[in-house]
Amino acid sequence: xxxxxxLDSVSRRxxxxxxxxxxxxxxxxxxxxxxxVRAVDGVSFxxxxxxxxxxxxxxxxxxxxxxxxxxxxxxPSEGEIRYEGxxxxxxxxxxxxxxxxxxQMIFQDPMSSLNPRMKVEDIVGExxxxxxxxxxxxxxxxxxxxxxxxxxxxTYASRYPHQFSGGQRQRICIARALAVKPDxxxxxxxxxxxxxxxxxxxxxxxxxxxxxxxxxxxxxxHDLGVIQHxxxxxxxxxxxxxxxxxxxxxxxxxxxxxxxxxxxAQVPKLHAGRQQFQTIRGExxxxxxxxxxxxxxxxxxxxxxxxxREAPALVESGNHAVAxxxxxxxxx
Amino acid sequence: MSxxxxxxxxxxxxxxxxxVKAVDGVSFxxxxxxxxxxxxxxxxxxxxxGFSIxxxxxxxxxxxxxxxxxxxQDLAAMSQAEMRAIxxxxxAMIFQDPLMTLNPVLRIDTQMVEAxxxxxxxxxxxxxxxxxxxxxxxxxxxxxERLSAYPHQFSGGMRQRVAxxxxxxxxxxxxxxxxxxxxxxxxIQSQILxxxxxxxxxxxxxLIWITHDLAVVAGLADEIAVMYAGRIVETGPIDAVLRQPRxxxxxxxxxxxxxxxxxGQALQxxxxxxxxxxxxxxxxxxxxxCAFSSEQCRSQTPDAQALSLTRSLRCHHPLPEGVSP
Numbered sequence: 001x002x003x004x005x006x007l008d009s010v011s012r013r014x015x016x017x018x019x020x021x022x023x024x025x026x027x028x029x030x031x032x033x034x035x036x037v038r039a040v041d042g043v044s045f046x047x048x049x050x051x052x053x054x055x056x057x058x059x060x061x062x063x064x065x066x067x068x069x070x071x072x073x074x075x076p077s078e079g080e081i082r083y084e085g086x087x088x089x090x091x092x093x094x095x096x097x098x099x100x101x102x103x104q105m106i107f108q109d110p111m112s113s114l115n116p117r118m119k120v121e122d123i124v125g126e127x128x129x130x131x132x133x134x135x136x137x138x139x140x141x142x143x144x145x146x147x148x149x150x151x152x153x154x155t156y157a158s159r160y161p162h163q164f165s166g167g168q169r170q171r172i173c174i175a176r177a178l179a180v181k182p183d184x185x186x187x188x189x190x191x192x193x194x195x196x197x198x199x200x201x202x203x204x205x206x207x208x209x210x211x212x213x214x215x216x217x218x219x220x221x222h223d224l225g226v227i228q229h230x231x232x233x234x235x236x237x238x239x240x241x242x243x244x245x246x247x248x249x250x251x252x253x254x255x256x257x258x259x260x261x262x263x264x265a266q267v268p269k270l271h272a273g274r275q276q277f278q279t280i281r282g283e284x285x286x287x288x289x290x291x292x293x294x295x296x297x298x299x300x301x302x303x304x305x306x307x308x309r310e311a312p313a314l315v316e317s318g319n320h321a322v323a324x325x326x327x328x329x330x331x332x
Numbered sequence: 333m334s335x336x337x338x339x340x341x342x343x344x345x346x347x348x349x350x351x352v353k354a355v356d357g358v359s360f361x362x363x364x365x366x367x368x369x370x371x372x373x374x375x376x377x378x379x380x381x382g383f384s385i386x387x388x389x390x391x392x393x394x395x396x397x398x399x400x401x402x403x404x405q406d407l408a409a410m411s412q413a414e415m416r417a418i419x420x421x422x423x424a425m426i427f428q429d430p431l432m433t434l435n436p437v438l439r440i441d442t443q444m445v446e447a448x449x450x451x452x453x454x455x456x457x458x459x460x461x462x463x464x465x466x467x468x469x470x471x472x473x474x475x476x477e478r479l480s481a482y483p484h485q486f487s488g489g490m491r492q493r494v495a496x497x498x499x500x501x502x503x504x505x506x507x508x509x510x511x512x513x514x515x516x517x518x519x520i521q522s523q524i525l526x527x528x529x530x531x532x533x534x535x536x537x538x539l540i541w542i543t544h545d546l547a548v549v550a551g552l553a554d555e556i557a558v559m560y561a562g563r564i565v566e567t568g569p570i571d572a573v574l575r576q577p578r579x580x581x582x583x584x585x586x587x588x589x590x591x592x593x594x595x596g597q598a599l600q601x602x603x604x605x606x607x608x609x610x611x612x613x614x615x616x617x618x619x620x621x622c623a624f625s626s627e628q629c630r631s632q633t634p635d636a637q638a639l640s641l642t643r644s645l646r647c648h649h650p651l652p653e654g655v656s657p
Contacts, residue, residue: 058517075410165605195373195544197602200588204598222517225547229590229599248595266522268547270589275524277551280519283487 001084003046004216005070005103005184022252037287039065041240042079044314047184052210052217054248056263058284062240067188070218071105083184096318102133104177108189110169114161120147120172121157128179139283146175149212150205153166156264167198171217174205183235188220203230224267228252236260239287239295241311246320256322258300294325304331334386335505335538337361341398341408343377343384349610354380354393356562359636362506362555365536369549369570371585372559375606378542382508382557385540386425387415403505421451423432424499428511430491433498434483439493440467441479466497489520496528501549503535510542525552546585550574553644561607561617564636568643578639578650580622598644616648624649 016035018026026032047053057063069076072088081088083103089096094141107113114123118321124146125139134142144154150171155183161169163328170190177185187206191199209215223228227234234251236259244257262280280288282299285291291298297307306325314323325331343355355377362368370377382391384402387407399405402423407415419425427433435443445456445552454462460479467475470493483491492512499507509528513521529552532539543549549556550570557567558581566579577583587600604621607613616634619625625651634646 113525149479167605187600189569195545195606196585198605200590200599200601203590204601207529207598223590224518224590225589229595263518266518268522268525268545270547270550270552270586270591275520277529280523283489283520 004049004051004084005047006082006085006156007044007066007070008080008082009041009042009044010066010069010076010081011038011042011157012074013077016132022182032110035288036105037144038240039287040069040076043181043240044079045235045242047127047216047218050214050216051233052219052231054223054227055220055237055256056227056234057237058222060064060239060284060287063235063237064188065239067186068219069219071103071186072100073105075332082214094265097131100104101180101181103184103186103313104182104309105178105186105188106170106173106190108178108192110166110173110193111161113173114169115159119158119160120267123161123172124157124175127148128177128181130316131180142179143175144177148177149178149209165198166194167201170194170202174202174209178209182215184216184218186218186220190224192221192223199226204206207232224263230267231287239285239290241295242314242321242323243296244320244322244324250320256327257296257324258294258302258326259296294323300325306331333487334361335364335366335403336540337399337401338381338385339399339401341381341384341400342396343380343389344391344436345383345393347392348481351387353612354382354609355563357398358562358564358565359398360555360567362538362540364505364538364554367532367539367541367553368493369542369553369556370542370559371413371544371546371549371556373544373606375561375609376559377562378559379510381540382425382510382540382564385506385508386419386423388419388425404515414614415449420447420503420504423503423506423508424502424504426492426495426499426507426512427511428514430488430495431483434491438481439480439482444479444498444501451502460462463497468499469496469500469521469527469531470497471523484519489516489523492524493518493527494518500531502533502538506538506540508540509544512541512545513548514543514545521548528552546574546589561612563617563646565618565646566644568639572643576653578643578653579647580624580644580649580651582608583655584621585650594631616646624651 014037016030018034022032043066055063068074070081075090083099086099100316121143125143128134128142129136129139143157146159147154152168152171161197191202194202219230231248233247235242238259244260255264280299285298293309296305297303312323312325312328314321339359341355342359344452345352345354358381370378384395395408398654410499420617423617441460441463446558448454448459448462464479467478472478513524515639517602535544541553556570557564560581567572575584584602588600602621607617613620615631616629619629634645634648636646638644
């Protein structure tokens with residue numbers, strides 16, 4: 001069976017060209033180069049229909065950029081993203097548009113992703129009418145049904161976003177994403193800005209919607225607890241590359257990449273009693289100037305000379321994939 | 333001997349929509365070297381409690397009642413000048429966003445020397461040495477060189493370390509930390525926590541760690557105080573409270589945390605949302621969201637009752653012992 005979503009060595013570079021002053025400095029002999037950030041660097045993985053994949057990493061690891069590429073908001077610089085076997089394109093023809101509608105994104109901050117001057121019924125109903133999924137006359141019922149689905153009172157349809165609390169706003173965002181009947185939801189830190197008790201409500205809503213609507217999720221988060229709770233499979237990224245990918249239980253029980261091990265060891269735990277917090281040295285390196293070889297070698301306690309020279313490939317054994325020389329013939 | 337004793341603290345904000353009782357009768361005490369985790373959701377009054385201790389509450393907020401005894405002196409009754417001698421000297425504060433603490437146009441050394449010389453008559457050279465020492469203690473490599481850098485030249489985690497170093501400069505008796513690791517990545521948070529842990533142990537500084545993250549406090553604090561709508565609803569030794577919460581809100585909070593225990597199942601959720609602080613319901617503020625609420629809860633505010641020498645609770649219907657979250 002072909003997976004629902006397939007990423008084939010997808011990369012995304014961001015290029016910053018020198019500005020006017022830097023160009024002048026360049027003419028005068030200064031060393032001015034275009035700066036290139038490899039935000040996502042050769043990422044391949046696939047998502048099966050009905051699966052929840054968690055994408056984990058620290059800030060700057062490229063997880064949001066990857067989410068945006070899958071949602072079709074920015075094109076990849078290299079590689080291919082296939083949905084139901086068809087390459088995602090940014091063409092404006094009817095077929096590509098229909099395909100893109102199947103993938104919807106929910107963002108972190110509901111206040112900045114909702115237009116403050118629009119009423120909820122327009123925010124939620126606009127896209128379905130525009131894309132011809134429902135006739136304009138049915139907008140009101142469509143919106144009411146969606147609001148009920150996300151447990152909001154349908155009478156709220158004529159209110160504005162500022163009249164809602166954070167959790168309710170996130171529900172509006174979810175209703176808006178569901179309005180075009182998607183199969184695939186990309187949730188980019190969708191519960192990170194919420195209080196614990198509200199976060200639990202939204203997580204439960206995601207659960208319930210998954211069962212009702214047979215949705216597939218890509219859940220992007222830095223919160224390992226949320227990922228562990230929701231995901232079937234976890235993909236761990238570090239500086240633009242996938243370092244480990246495995247079913248959730250296998251990953252949390254026996255992480256194989258030193259970075260994943262460190263991440264898991266450092267999550268504060270509720271019932272561990274008074275902890276001695278461990279540290280891995282240093283901070284995530286700059287994507288502008290990533291370390292040679294394995295990006296993690298500067299912080300890795302197990303790094304050897306080979307790690308500086310060559311980048312490890314992501315090798316799969318069973319359904320557990322790791323990109324680390326330790327598991328591929330040693331670090332010497 | 334207790335470093336800090338807060339008694340029935342009340343901080344109110346008079347707004348157009350009425351009086352917001354952001355902190356309404358909060359009491360706790362803190363011994364030397366002790367770490368208190370002050371936990372609550374947004375709007376529960378935990379930050380205002382922290383700001384009140386340093387008398388940093390701005391208008392329209394005002395401390396309207398209670399006493400804040402710091403080594404026996406009432407901070408709430410002090411003049412601004414007396415307060416200035418204590419702030420940053422005997423009591424220091426660490427804020428959530430280090431960019432707001434640090435002046436972007438001054439070098440780190442200027443800011444640190446200023447903080448030392450504001451309270452001690454020492455030479456600039458001695459102040460610089462002390463600053464370098466503080467930076468080393470929070471784990472900043474090559475501290476002497478880093479002193480002449482500007483805040484924007486540091487990463488987020490490093491900036492927070494600088495902010496902590498500034499708090500440590502005058503070897504305070506008490507540090508109030510308001511969500512200092514919330515904006516940081518897991519690995520950086522863990523580094524900061526490990527350093528703070530070491531520092532409190534070495535120096536015997538008392539610490540109030542304000543956070544919404546129960547898991548952070550679980551590994552760090554000795555005591556925990558859970559706030560809801562301006563009141564401490566449950567307090568006690570951290571292990572006892574987390575293992576066996578007696579207030580329905582604490583229990584609900586613990587059940588809301590995603591993780592391994594309930595993988596794939598629905599999380600236990602607290603229905604509804606935090607109340608509007610300007611229009612608090614009569615009686616217990618948590619009653620509308622509480623599964624155990626009764627007529628008594630809706631009419632009568634529960635008083636703090638001691639469960640044991642160290643634990644206390646504000647609830648008419650505490651959970652029975654032996655119920656785990």
